[in-house]
Amino acid sequence: MLLTVLAGFITSIFIIPFGKILKSKWSVLLMALPVVLFLYYTRLIPHISSGGNLLESTPWIPSLGVNLDFRLDGLSLLFALLITGIGIAIYFYARTYLKGHPYFDRFFGYLSLFMSAMLGMVLADNMLLLFIFWELTSISSFFLIGFNNTEPGSRKSAITALSVTGLGGFFLLAGLILLGNIAGTYSISELIHSRDVIIGHPLYPLVLGLLFMGAFTKSAQFPFHFWLPGAMKAPTPVSAYLHSATMVKAGIYLLARFSPVLGNTPEWSYPLMIVGGFTMLFAAYHSLLRTDLKSILAYSTISALGILTFLLGIGTREAVIAASVFILVHALYKAALFLITGIIDHETHTRDITQLSGLRKVLLPVALAGLLAALSSAGVPLSFGFIGKDLIYEATLHTPSSWIFILTTLALITNICLVAAGFMAGIKPFAGPLPEPFKKIHLPYTSMWLPPLILALGGILLGIMPDYAGSLFSLQAANAIFGADTQLHLKIWHGFNTVLVLSLVTLAAGTFIYMINKPGKERLNFVKKLNHLSPEYIMGKSVDAFFRFSEWYTGKFHNGYLRSYHLQIILFAEALLAYKLWLSGPIEIDFFSLAMLSVYEVAIVAILIGALIMMLTTRTRLTAVVSMSVIGYCICLMFVFYSAPDLAMTQFTIDTLTTVLFVLVLYKLPPFLNLGTKKERYRDIAVSLIFGIILCMVALQAHHEPIVTATSNFYGDAAYTEAKGKNVVNVILVDFRGIDTLFETVVLSIGAIGVYNLLRLRLKPSEKE
Amino acid sequence: MRSSILQTATRYLLPILLLFSVFLLLRGHYYPGGGFVGGLVASIAFVLHSFANGTDASMKLLGRKPLSLLPIGLGIAAFSVVLPMFWGLPPMTGLWLKGTFPIVGSLGTALFFDLGVYLVVVGVVLTILFTISLTDD
Structure with a gap:
């Protein structure tokens, strides 16, 4: 059975490299798929109709309890025969219907994908597996409805269908997980033993509601019916196959399948x-x-x-x-x-x-x-x-x-x-x-x-x-x-x-x-008058409203100005930290326990403040950049004094490279202008002062807190005994948290590729606007 | 305009800095250093070279696009992650060769991983800087 489910997936993958060949008279090979599957299931009729059933289980993700469990009983067989049998008719019909279409191969790829997904759904004996196939049918249906992708109407219908069935899918997933947790099993055939537990459970109505949402959206029940007439934008074989004979019956199948477990109440x-x-x-x-x-x-x-x-x-x-x-x-x-x-x-x-x-x-x-x-x-x-x-x-x-x-x-x-x-x-x-x-x-x-x-x-x-x-x-x-x-x-x-x-x-x-x-026309006009009461209209309006909201939201917070991002980030951090400080109660500062200042520290802070003032008051960019790097180096020295050589080294090199980067782009920037108004500057000063004060308070507060050394002791010990390293920082980077580092390097690479492509992008004159 | 002082200095500084970066990479497991800092130092060496001799000359010296270092680096790091799986161990298990080696000390997958990081960092920094300096509009 597993193979029959996979056959369509394999076929659609094969179509990617061999699509060109299959467009010609070899397309007859594609017809073999539904025929073979149909014969396979026909052969099983005697066994099933005499009351037997077939079970098949292949481990897939055993740790999550998701296995490729398939079970063929009367209900599954009826659907499997419908899917493959009508599939044969559709395949032969579509081969002629779409003869010479440029996307002929693509069409059969989607169709085979759909057939597999549908078969998998009716055979699945695991609720999560059923859900996966359920969603796959929605997705392949989306591609098939939008098959004539040059028509805006097709695309719109495809998106409507996907959003309605996808929404239902969410509810279904929630319902299935809830059901699985109540029953303690995700196996559909075992659910029947827990019928009393499920029906007596206080969450039973919720489970039902969620499953109904899934079934009603998929099977186009009022008020979710409107996607189905829209889906008729698909080529006719698709409408015949998905939107009348098989896919829309998935919701019915779901209800039928769970009827012995949940029904009759x-x-x-x-x-x-x-x-x-x-x-x-x-x-x-x-x-x-x-x-x-x-x-x-x-x-x-x-x-x-x-x-x-x-x-x-x-x-x-x-x-x-x-x-x-x-x-x-x-x-x-x-x-x-x-x-x-x-x-x-x-x-x-x-x-x-x-x-x-x-x-x-x-x-x-x-x-x-x-x-x-x-x-x-x-x-x-x-x-x-x-x-x-x-x-x-x-x-x-x-x-x-x-x-x-x-x-x-x-x-x-x-x-x-x-x-x-x-x-x-x-x-x-x-x-x-x-x-x-x-x-x-x-x-x-x-x-x-x-x-x-x-x-x-x-x-x-x-x-x-x-x-x-x-x-x-x-x-x-x-x-x-x-x-x-x-x-x-x-x-x-x-x-x-x-x-x-x-x-x-x-x-x-x-x-x-x-x-x-x-x-005639008059009747249709009458229907149109009532249009603003229809669920389709209401959903369309709410989608519009949602788009307007997201546009407003994005425009507000994602406006493309770096300065505004900085402001938002810092304000948010201030709010969080202030809230946390306020929660932690009064701040006690014991000035006597603080260490004395050394000469080096005073000197560095003096240089730092000098550079800071320089940076804020200068009217040339170069001076500002140089002052910035002075500040950076001062911080490096701090790291050196407080014995963090790894940090200091990294900060040194990073600061150097940042300065180089600035110098590279400096002469490409427009002349230095003061764009902010006086009011904005005062606002910025206030925000930065508050940030400084809050961080200072956090530092003092942290000094006051008892030091917890469990974590650092663990790393300190384990670094040598388990990872054979003495440099704890590096051992954490390459060993204990190596996966983090790996993905950080991936992120860095993506960043570099992004910069490379953005700067190397040479638009043709025709593509500019 | 090229400064001949800088050019001459770079001729000697480049190998020393590169050597230093490798040194940082190799000692990382025991003393301050590591692939990240090492990679940054190596990039600085090339950046210095590009300041002295022009970006094109540095590209020629490098022999390849810095972008091509990314897949190599990521590949090495990923390889060291998957390698233990061939012995049936969970990914990322540290594997160490028996005995010690001169300069490096113990040799294990962690060093490979660090080498990957090193190459990625060099690739990223040089890609960004060289791309920017070669862009003219």
């Missing part, structure tokens, strides 16, 4: 039912207002994700069965519809459904795929969607009696809207007369129209043989979500009952709405 159910229920209704209604094919599909995807969240919130046996089946149903028809949209867009260069019609006459197989996908999406009998829809009603009807009416109505309205939306996307472009400009359209390559057709056909085949689909894919997945045997058994015909009536009502009402629904 009021704290779990109500938020999920409310958020999921609202999202499914809101997005289903929205999908009817759109005219852009991708937009319709985006909103109906959000609605489907809402349904899944809603079902997991209900959490009964029926609801879990419905969820496990609906994941598969939705992935099949939605990916097909997206791919069809891609073909239409590719051939007609428009996605506006008010302009598209009659395309069946030129794109017959595509129209067939669209019809089948739309039928499955609508839940027409004998399609897999019919079974999915039945199970949803089954789930809402098996809730406590006071809830039945509300929940069933919610599901009914949502499904009616989705039927209409599915027809709009899958049938409308192909129905009616063919307009003149579309007559010249040819059918694209087989590799483009075949994948959606196969996916759509799959949706019908599984509907005809639901028993087969149920026992192979859904039973064990449902068991994994439910945490017990669900005895799932799918049938075409349930007899004449309420569910069937609801299904037929849904179909009839959905078809009726499809007939009368005339999306």
Whole structure:
């Protein structure tokens, strides 16, 4: 299993050196990746569907408890098959869709990276590992949404998606760590044993809230749904793969995975039912207002994700069965519809459904795929969607009696809207007369129209043989979500009952709405009027406000004037030191315990003060520089007197070099000017006087403190016994704290490289401004 | 304008200063000194040479761009950090050769590390100073 997860990473690394070759006809090699992975997981179906599971563990960072633990059970297998199976369709489709694109290789690099990350996420049995893969899917999604990186719209959508899902990732990490600490393990399969501890823990609601934040942002639940329609800026294969079939279901996967551990409590159910229920209704209604094919599909995807969240919130046996089946149903028809949209867009260069019609006459197989996908999406009998829809009603009807009416109505309205939306996307472009400009359209390559057709056909085949689909894919997945045997058994015909009536009502009402629904400009304008209430608008505004704040803050404190930095640093140090001095209580100075001044010291201080006055009053730079070095040398002498030869030597050489540096740049500087006003000078004098006084007080206070010699004794002794050196200063530098020194030299090197590049930078005239 | 007094003095001072810097480097483990100070003294020697004979002449004397000393120095220091790992010891463990050597005393990884620091310091100081003095605008 580890190898299957790594395969995509390896592929994307291989694309870096061999990208050029893979752009040509050799690109067919890339197709091997999803095919091989799919076959691998298909081979495991018998083992898993008979109730088994697979464990695999490879040590990675054992000291942190993070190992490459992978576990394949029914739920993971369902997702793994979706990821690799739909992956095959997407790979073949994208190879033709992006033929000749300059970033063809890059695209497949990102796509393979994504596939690996997604596989890793659904297989991970360690919460931290799951999080790592979770974030990787966000990152690869960012690159894929922003794939057309020359369009500002693409870039903006990519950043929005990354910030929303990244924000959710933060919450998720916090939630997982909290959960791990409460349970005492990061292993997901062991969590189930600590269910009682976790649910009884006072932090349980917080854990849930954090996990929900992660799941809602990733799976585009209200109010975080807005990134998903934006993500449709990505090339269509990406929208089909990431933003309908797989990645957006990561949040659902998370909820499903933790459902047996955390689920079936009021704290779990109500938020999920409310958020999921609202999202499914809101997005289903929205999908009817759109005219852009991708937009319709985006909103109906959000609605489907809402349904899944809603079902997991209900959490009964029926609801879990419905969820496990609906994941598969939705992935099949939605990916097909997206791919069809891609073909239409590719051939007609428009996605506006008010302009598209009659395309069946030129794109017959595509129209067939669209019809089948739309039928499955609508839940027409004998399609897999019919079974999915039945199970949803089954789930809402098996809730406590006071809830039945509300929940069933919610599901009914949502499904009616989705039927209409599915027809709009899958049938409308192909129905009616063919307009003149579309007559010249040819059918694209087989590799483009075949994948959606196969996916759509799959949706019908599984509907005809639901028993087969149920026992192979859904039973064990449902068991994994439910945490017990669900005895799932799918049938075409349930007899004449309420569910069937609801299904037929849904179909009839959905078809009726499809007939009368005339999306157009006026509708969109109406939506736009309400725009300032939308979460997207609010988030945009708060991001703007944050940018304004950071601009103001940066402008204030990072203004580019060295003098202002100095002032800030010293003022801050003064404040800290003064606070600390104030805390340490009254200062006692015992003047009698201080040593007498020697002649040398008096002489040096006299020279020092002289040089200082000279430096402050001189009107030439050279004098100031020389006075500065006199001050430096005086300090060196102090070090010599107080027996710190290492320090003295270093200070001597540094002072010499500083002076040399000054002399080198001196004649390049503008003439000496006094730029400060009188007021500023007084302020500076005050600041420096206070700094001097505070440091003086610190020194006196330090003299008064008892001397702690434990550290110096340790170094003094250990230097010779352990590091074979007598010069303690040097031993500390090269041995005890050698890593510090190593990184200091790295920092120095970076500084030197910076200076070198800044001064050597020769901009071409065109690049200057 | 070149001062011939300075030039003549430098001719003798350069080797002495360089020797002194190596001396500081080698004695660092026992007496005041070490790679950092040693490197600074060596840089001063080259700076002095550049004052007397011009930066181009010093570059020629050095034989390479001072920037190229950085990877060498960092490499040596990093090497001495990883070396113990080949014997299964944690990185940065001090390894010492048996016996004593003339001038140096005991020979161990600490000296290598210091040599790395020495080269990095020379590289950094000379890169900054030479780059500035060669920039004309």
